[in-house]
Amino acid sequence: MALEKPYQDVPGTTIFDAEQSRKGYHLNQFCVSLMKPENRARFKANERAYLDEWPMSEEQKLAVMARDLNRCIALGGNIYFLARIGATDGKSFQQMAGSMTGLSEEAYRDMMVSGGRPIEGNRYTHEWEKK
Amino acid sequence: MARITASVYSSHVPAIGVAVDQGKTGEPYWQKMFAGFEFSKQWLKENTPDVIFLVYNDHATAFSLEIIPTFAIGCAAEFKPADEGWGPRPVPVVQGHPELAAHIAQSVIMDDFDLTIVNKMDVDHGLTVPLSLMCGQPSVDNFAWPCPVIPFAVNVVQYPVPSGRRCFNLGRAIRKAVESYDAPLKVQIWGTGGMSHQLQGPRAGLINRTWDNAFLDRLVADPAGLAQVPHIDYVREAGSEGIELVMWLIARGAMSDAPPKVVHRFYHVPASNTAVGHLILENQ
Ligand SMILES: [Fe+2]
Numbered sequence: 156m157a158l159e160k161p162y163q164d165v166p167g168t169t170i171f172d173a174e175q176s177r178k179g180y181h182l183n184q185f186c187v188s189l190m191k192p193e194n195r196a197r198f199k200a201n202e203r204a205y206l207d208e209w210p211m212s213e214e215q216k217l218a219v220m221a222r223d224l225n226r227c228i229a230l231g232g233n234i235y236f237l238a239r240i241g242a243t244d245g246k247s248f249q250q251m252a253g254s255m256t257g258l259s260e261e262a263y264r265d266m267m268v269s270g271g272r273p274i275e276g277n278r279y280t281h282e283w284e285k286k
Numbered sequence: 287m288a289r290i291t292a293s294v295y296s297s298h299v300p301a302i303g304v305a306v307d308q309g310k311t312g313e314p315y316w317q318k319m320f321a322g323f324e325f326s327k328q329w330l331k332e333n334t335p336d337v338i339f340l341v342y343n344d345h346a347t348a349f350s351l352e353i354i355p356t357f358a359i360g361c362a363a364e365f366k367p368a369d370e371g372w373g374p375r376p377v378p379v380v381q382g383h384p385e386l387a388a389h390i391a392q393s394v395i396m397d398d399f400d401l402t403i404v405n406k407m408d409v410d411h412g413l414t415v416p417l418s419l420m421c422g423q424p425s426v427d428n429f430a431w432p433c434p435v436i437p438f439a440v441n442v443v444q445y446p447v448p449s450g451r452r453c454f455n456l457g458r459a460i461r462k463a464v465e466s467y468d469a470p471l472k473v474q475i476w477g478t479g480g481m482s483h484q485l486q487g488p489r490a491g492l493i494n495r496t497w498d499n500a501f502l503d504r505l506v507a508d509p510a511g512l513a514q515v516p517h518i519d520y521v522r523e524a525g526s527e528g529i530e531l532v533m534w535l536i537a538r539g540a541m542s543d544a545p546p547k548v549v550h551r552f553y554h555v556p557a558s559n560t561a562v563g564h565l566i567l568e569n570q
Contacts, residue, residue: 180351238370247558267556
């Protein structure tokens with residue numbers, strides 16, 4: 156019998172479960188490596204060469220190089236791990252989170268200051284399909 | 287015998303640590319948030335415990351994906367602030383309490399909770415930010431936290447995280463463990479993380495004031511009922527990272543069964559991407 160995953164019916168959200176974690180293991184471990192300054196320097200000097208040292212999929216590597224965090228998450232990345240890429244780029248958590256929403260940095264910050272994204276209309280995937 | 291005197295609940299947003307470290311707490315963006323902890327700093331000065339049992343989560347810092355313990359108790363003599371990629375926070379090294387930690391580990395494992403014993407671990411913003419909020423920036427001439435701290439890390443990063451019910455029952459087992467420790471220690475238990483926030487995907491930035499405030503109400507008045515709330519409610523209503531709130535139930539479960547005294551309550555939106563919630567409850 157299949158496992159029940161009710162969290163798949165939440166729009167704009169990917170839950171980092173055991174299945175995602177399995178897919179993203181090497182991607183996330185690459186991110187962990189960026190906690191060491193010498194690795195950050197090597198990555199910055201030649202991203203492709205550094206990524207090629209990891210048994211990641213080509214898709215994962217391209218998503219990292221494009222800094223496409225939504226794609227990274229779809230391919231098994233987790234935001235707390237991906238944050239190491241942002242730290243390497245000198246980006247804050249807010250800049251990273253905002254980059255996944257389609258809003259500009261200013262628009263995202265303004266949304267947060269005025270109380271954040273409301274819950275109404277954002278609970279179930281069918282609420283987004285109508286949009 | 288040791289006893290739990292009070293519990294403290296607070297968010298642990300990394301940007302709060304940055305604001306403290308860079309002296310930005312008086313800036314308009316932060317003023318209101320830090321004002322909510324002025325009372326708390328004074329309260330902690332007047333009610334400094336012998337030990338703080340600090341429930342938090344590691345954010346891919348001490349634990350990568352190599353090993354993912356659901357519950358990990360820090361039994362070391364000290365814990366260094368971690369380098370999370372921006373350099374370690376300029377805050378004091380955390381002094382542990384290995385004797386009490388070992389005692390709690392023994393008792394709680396005997397009560398059927400599988401704790402991972404950790405004898406070497408750096409601690410990230412999940413642990414140091416609540417200390418900064420409650421203690422402020424320690425002075426240069428006495429650069430230390432006010433008392434020893436036992437770090438207790440909960441996996442809330444990889445799903446499934448422990449249920450609210452399990453967390454609440456674990457809190458009870460911790461209470462029992464503390465109360466069987468043969469020294470007259472005053473112990474506080476802190477639950478950290480949350481409140482509503484989502485850091486990932488197109489729904490990032492979600493905040494749910496109504497749900498958060500109902501959570502605070504129920505945490506005080508009906509914790510056993512609150513502990514029955516399933517994961518999906520947290521994810522859907524409080525955002526994918528709002529699930530951190532299950533950790534508050536560990537601290538609440540460690541309190542007496544009698545109603546606590548609500549000493550302080552505070553709620554503020556936003557700190558970066560997150561709703562900040564804060565409670566201080568005393569055992570009567
Ligand atoms: Fe957290």
